[in-house]
Amino acid sequence: xxxxxxxxxxxxxxxxxxxxxxxxxxxxxxxxxxxxxxxxxxxxxxxxxxxxxxxxxxxxxxxxxxxxxxxxxxxxxxxxxxxxxxxxxxxxxxxxxxxxxxxxxxxxxxxxxxxxxxxxxxxxxxxxxxxxxxxxxxxxxxxxxxxxxxxxxxxxxxxxxxxx
Numbered sequence: 001x002x003x004x005x006x007x008x009x010x011x012x013x014x015x016x017x018x019x020x021x022x023x024x025x026x027x028x029x030x031x032x033x034x035x036x037x038x039x040x041x042x043x044x045x046x047x048x049x050x051x052x053x054x055x056x057x058x059x060x061x062x063x064x065x066x067x068x069x070x071x072x073x074x075x076x077x078x079x080x081x082x083x084x085x086x087x088x089x090x091x092x093x094x095x096x097x098x099x100x101x102x103x104x105x106x107x108x109x110x111x112x113x114x115x116x117x118x119x120x121x122x123x124x125x126x127x128x129x130x131x132x133x134x135x136x137x138x139x140x141x142x143x144x145x146x147x148x149x150x151x152x153x154x155x156x157x158x159x160x161x162x163x164x
Contacts, residue, residue, distance in 0.1 A: 015047035063101055101163035105154045111135055111147055130163050 102116055114125055115132040133152045138146040143149070150156075 012047055012051045015043070036099060098125075101158040101160075103156045103158055105150050105152050107152045109150065109152075111150065114156070115162065118158060134159050134162055 060120045093150070103118075111132040112128060115128050117133060119127060119131060133147075135156060135158060136143060139154075142154055142156060
């Protein structure tokens with residue numbers, strides 16, 4: 001599949017280069033190139049269709065978590081020793097805040113898929129579309145500015161309204 005897309009892309013680039021060269025020759029020298037540089041209408045239509053297909057194929061695929069590329073992962077700071085308090089700390093058995101729900105991103109997941117799994121099989125597309133931005137906003141610091149790029153191993157905090 002990848003080879004086919006690369007082949008179509010190379011053909012589109014070659015056709016665009018020939019058309020650009022033909023336009024430059026016509027504008028610079030004032031003469032129209034012969035049939036060697038001018039492409040017949042069926043070839044031009046094929047190249048336009050191939051370009052549209054390549055663009056749509058690139059857009060249509062969902063953004064999913066994939067392996068992190070070496071060098072792209074954020075630097076993890078070295079562990080800093082923490083001083084233990086000299087007096088015992090009292091832990092309160094009762095807590096009013098519920099424990100946060102977390103989700104560790106697996107390869108192939110997207111915020112949409114994670115949200116759909118959390119909401120259950122009866123969730124409508126509109127309910128998922130309304131809920132996934134809530135997860136993104138709660139994890140913007142982990143995910144970054146592109147909600148379509150989540151990486152395996154990232155730990156996401158799931159807001160209470162989505163986790164319920």
